[in-house]
Amino acid sequence: MKEIILNRRSIRKYSDYKISNTELYEMLDEALRAPSSGNLQPLRFFVIESKAAREKLRPILRMNVSQLETASQLILITGDKHKYQMAETIFSRAVAEGIMPDEVKHRQLDRFKNIHHDPTSQKYISSLFLDAGLFASHFMLVARMHGYDTCPIGGFNTELANETLGIDSNYLPILLISIGKKDEEGYQSIRLKASEITYHID
Numbered sequence: 451m452k453e454i455i456l457n458r459r460s461i462r463k464y465s466d467y468k469i470s471n472t473e474l475y476e477m478l479d480e481a482l483r484a485p486s487s488g489n490l491q492p493l494r495f496f497v498i499e500s501k502a503a504r505e506k507l508r509p510i511l512r513m514n515v516s517q518l519e520t521a522s523q524l525i526l527i528t529g530d531k532h533k534y535q536m537a538e539t540i541f542s543r544a545v546a547e548g549i550m551p552d553e554v555k556h557r558q559l560d561r562f563k564n565i566h567h568d569p570t571s572q573k574y575i576s577s578l579f580l581d582a583g584l585f586a587s588h589f590m591l592v593a594r595m596h597g598y599d600t601c602p603i604g605g606f607n608t609e610l611a612n613e614t615l616g617i618d619s620n621y622l623p624i625l626l627i628s629i630g631k632k633d634e635e636g637y638q639s640i641r642l643k644a645s646e647i648t649y650h651i652d
């Protein structure tokens with residue numbers, strides 16, 4: 451695990467090895483063990499793999515052409531602005547699997563019903579971004595465990611992404627991740643020391 455974490459680097463050029471959909475979904479499932487706010491799991495993924503899909507993405511990318519052209523797949527992570535609609539499904543499944551008492555499910559669902567949801571509020575959007583960040587971090591490490599490398603890509607026009615890629619406007623585009631077998635070593639990058647940026651509150 452330590453090797454996986456310490457030696458991860460953003461890789462921007464990949465060999466022509468194709469990751470199967472089965473393995474891609476396996477990695478997504480593994481990374482979905484990441485925590486999410488209220489366990490509402492608001493992320494929805496869009497896989498860009500075919501030539502046609504890559505050409506749709508090209509005009510809204512800011513640089514990042516090497517990842518576009520060589521990655522086995524690029525995954526667009528989006529956040530569902532109506533994440534609460536899945537609450538019933540998620541908690542009912544937990545009850546059916548015997549890991550949540552029925553009364554806890556009802557208590558949780560009542561709690562969500564009483565919250566005012568404004569998907570345009572900064573708080574709501576921040577929570578989608580937080581969940582996406584936690585997922586992305588898991589995914590990049592899971593990919594390495596499978597022998598692949600990744601690059602997180604924020605350099606794309608999020609305002610045009612839904613229309614250009616034909617994605618429902620309820621899904622907020624957050625981050626692209628390219629994935630594949632590396633064809634370069636990537637760059638070393640430095641990190642600030644924890645001792646320089648950590649403060650203790652008295």
Ligand SMILES: Cc1cc2nc3c(=O)[nH]c(=O)nc-3n(C[C@H](O)[C@H](O)[C@H](O)COP(=O)(O)O)c2cc1C
Pocket residue numbers: 458459460461462514601602603604605606625636637639
């Ligand atoms: C939110 C986010 C957006 C990023 N966007 C891009 C990008 O558009 N293009 C790119 O080549 N790298 C991008 N990166 C990768 C960073 O440049 C990289 O993580 C950083 O330089 C540290 O290098 P390392 O990942 O190799 O450790 C992004 C990283 C993050 C976390």
